[in-house]
Amino acid sequence: MTALGVLVGGSSVLASGPTGDPSTIALFKSVASNTNLQPAIRIVQSGYMTVASRVGASKSFSYRWGYGQVPAGSVRATETITYVQLHGRVVWLTDVLAPNVPKCSGPSCAPPPRVA
Numbered sequence: 001m002t003a004l005g006v007l008v009g010g011s012s013v014l015a016s017g018p019t020g021d022p023s024t025i026a027l028f029k030s031v032a033s034n035t036n037l038q039p040a041i042r043i044v045q046s047g048y049m050t051v052a053s054r055v056g057a058s059k060s061f062s063y064r065w066g067y068g069q070v071p072a073g074s075v076r077a078t079e080t081i082t083y084v085q086l087h088g089r090v091v092w093l094t095d096v097l098a099p100n101v102p103k104c105s106g107p108s109c110a111p112p113p114r115v116a
Contacts, residue, residue, distance in 0.1 A: 036088040042080065049077040049097055063097065076100040 018025050035041065048070040053061045070076055077099050084092040 036085065038085065040082070040084045042082045044078065044080050046076070046078050046100075048074040049079075049099070050074040051097075065097075 018028075047065055047067040049066075050064045050071075050073055051061075052063070053059075064074070065077075065079065066074070077097055080094075080096045080098075082094050083090045
């Protein structure tokens with residue numbers, strides 16, 4: 001598929017509209033128009049994620065999302081994006097990332113003994 005490009009700069013560029021392949025632009029406009037008619041949409045996708053966070057003088061949080069083979073340091077995950085629209089504008093959104101961790105089985109998974 002050809003990429004849809006919009007050049008952002010001065011107001012004259014914005015007034016001229018999108019540039020690129022006309023059939024791709026038409027497809028994008030059609031999908032956007034249909035999407036804007038929906039009161040709510042939920043998107044569920046599977047892939048892998050890597051999360052990094054740091055606490056200190058400079059706090060940070062980041063995550064990477066991808067598909068295909070899971071690289072070292074990443075885990076399989078499911079992402080669920082839900083949003084609600086009112087008059088074609090998003091008014092509520094959640095994005096939940098959940099790791100797909102296999103259930104543990106075997107003697108090493110037994111809960112620790114209770115201390116009396």
